[in-house]
Amino acid sequence: MKLISKTLKIFMLFLAVTLVSCNEEYPDLEDGLYAEIVTSKDTMIAKLFYDKVPVTVANFVALAEGNHPMMGDEFKGKPYYDSLTFHRVMDKFMIQGGDHTATGGGNPGYKFTADFHPSLEHDKGGLLSMANGGGFNTNGSQFFVTEVPYPSLNAYDGNGELKPCQQRGVSCHSIFGELVKGIEVQDAISNVAVDPRTKKPIEDVYILKVTIIRKGSDAKSFNAPEVFESQLPKVEEEISLIQANQKEKIEQERLEREEKIATASVSTKAMIDDYTSKTIALASGLKKYVLTEGTTAKPRAGDSVRVFYEGYFTDGRLFDTDRPEIATKYGMFNQAREDANAYGPTAMWVNPTARMIAGFKEALASLAIGEKAFFYMPSHLAYGESGNRGIPPNTDLTFIVEMVSVIEK
Missing domain, CATH: 3.10.50.40 (Chitinase A; domain 3)
Incomplete structure (x- = not known):
């Protein structure tokens, strides 16, 4: 009975926000690609940086619309994010969601190599960024929204060079959007009571629905599945080259250090x-x-x-x-x-x-x-x-x- 009541509650909220969303066109938004993230705490609107990190944005959009070419069979044809929760909430840091298991260990049936852009830094609240398991190619469906600046998560160092993300203890997260509406919603979610051990909200906070909004011809022509499939190999090749150069640089620095020590x-x-x-x-x-x-x-x-x-x-x-x-x-x-x-x-x-x-x-x-x-x-x-x-x-x-x-x- 408790499960039925919980399911009914989610359905009623989902129905209500769907009706509202269908009637809202956000006429004040400039041309661009947006994600309307309707939560059980209210609605957030994020502008997606498809011109700077097309692969990461394409991954999010295709999952949201249920047509990702790599998603597991059990998820195909379904809006992936709808009815999931923010399973990890840390005040004065971020809120994280996008895991169908609500544990932090789930994925959509694949992992991919995210792209990065040097101009995108974790320098304020309201940024959408990919959660991952470390390294370049452990991204999936999980994302977080920052509440405060957190520069240690940047993929690029202070010299504008991509960090050695594959090394243990080095954090590299791809920013792919920014809230333009609903920053107070992020704050409300970040302040909910959580289990001190797992950081999971004691009372679930739901992502009721994610709707992709396209404004202008460029955004309307952004085909997420095609962009993901065509651009991912290029990103993987670029990252592989960067890793090879980093490995060579590290070895050269090691030799120079040993010579200096000697x-x-x-x-x-x-x-x-x-x-x-x-x-x-x-x-x-x-x-x-x-x-x-x-x-x-x-x-x-x-x-x-x-x-x-x-x-x-x-x-x-x-x-x-x-x-x-x-x-x-x-x-x-x-x-x-x-x-x-x-x-x-x-x-x-x-x-x-x-x-x-x-x-x-x-x-x-x-x-x-x-x-x-x-x-x-x-x-x-x-x-x-x-x-x-x-x-x-x-x-x-x-x-x-x-x-x-x-x-x-």
């Missing part, structure tokens, strides 16, 4: 050997050589401090540093780390229970404010027999550490 490591090894010969061994086996004297004041156990550090293998190779100039010298500068303001003096805790290797805890405790010293750490004071990410087991390490300041409580 060159820098030669002089650094000589420095490490020199400093090591001047160290004084402490009772634990940690060896220390003071490079710059500090003040007479030392942090107390429990103090939080800021330090600069450089970590080297004994052969002169750098494995980590919070100094951007040192990272650049060794070809290890990380732009993402720079963007996150993660270079510069690092906050650390001077305490025997701090979560860091034993040798580094002892090194911190030995430094005075303003002091800079070289430390040689036998493997048992470093990562020992287990090793750590990028550091093999039983590896001696060296550090240059500068105690900058105590963080005032």
